[in-house]
Amino acid sequence: MDKLRRVLSGQEENEELGLTAQVLDASSLSYSTRLKWFVICFGGGILCSILGTALLFISVKLFALFYTLGNVAALASTCFLMGPLKQFRRMFEPTRLIATIVMLLCLILTLCAALVWDKKALAIIFCIMQFLAMTWYSISYIPFARDAVMKCFTTCLS
Template identity: 85%
Template sequence: MDKLRRVLSGREDNEELGLTAQVLDGSSLSFSTRVKWFVICFAGGILCSILGSALLFLPGSGIKLFAVFYTLGNIAALSSTCFLMGPLKQLKRMFEPTRLIATIIMLLCFALTLCAVFWWHKKGLAIIFCILQFLAMTWYSISYIPFARDAVMKCFTTCLN
């Protein structure tokens, strides 16, 4: 009965929604909740990447575990920003013209890393795709810092000359 009163009075709380519904509706989370889940998701991503790097040296299936954990870590770190700005805004910003190529390469490398490990059974190719993941994530991340890409390009051209 209390729920009916809240609905009719327009004061329905979002705590009735599940976590998935709250995440998809980015405006329903408080700022402190968004920051907490960002930190949890980002830290989980870093932990997965570090764990994957440690598992690389296991004999046998070490490269498979590395590729899976490293890719999951990057996906978790990337999706952590959805908690700060909301998933739709995150997707819109990911596919802006300044980030489009880096986003496509990054997402393609996520998929190709897992394909190289599980379907093609090419361990060396999986390592190459993980390196490309790292480079694409770095290039994507610095696109949020004003003039950072220009500074990096200038640094590389200066080093090459």
């Protein structure tokens, strides 16, 4: 319908858009639609993580797979709120670069330990590290939260 409007109004001259313009043009969802899909994707991620935790006693491979899939879905859900390009840029800002790298590394190492190397204990350790890295990454979006957590831990350990 948009193309028909452009043709009728004589604005068809700029037919070849760049990749960024095409993505931004295709992702013109309303705020309520973005919010609904965020909730659906985030809820699915939580459900996969819970299912993965329940599968721990049945199979470590399924546990690692579902737990990691849940974390990836929860991470991807934020793309609906701010858009994939902005999300990607914010992930690799200097303030959260290390947290992002550790989190992505833990996601990959969890899957490698469970599916490729077949090391059950190592997969569980990487899942714990994945949880901690995802938590640290998530609180990096809250102003002064990392400082408060660090101060709390240093106070408790002193």
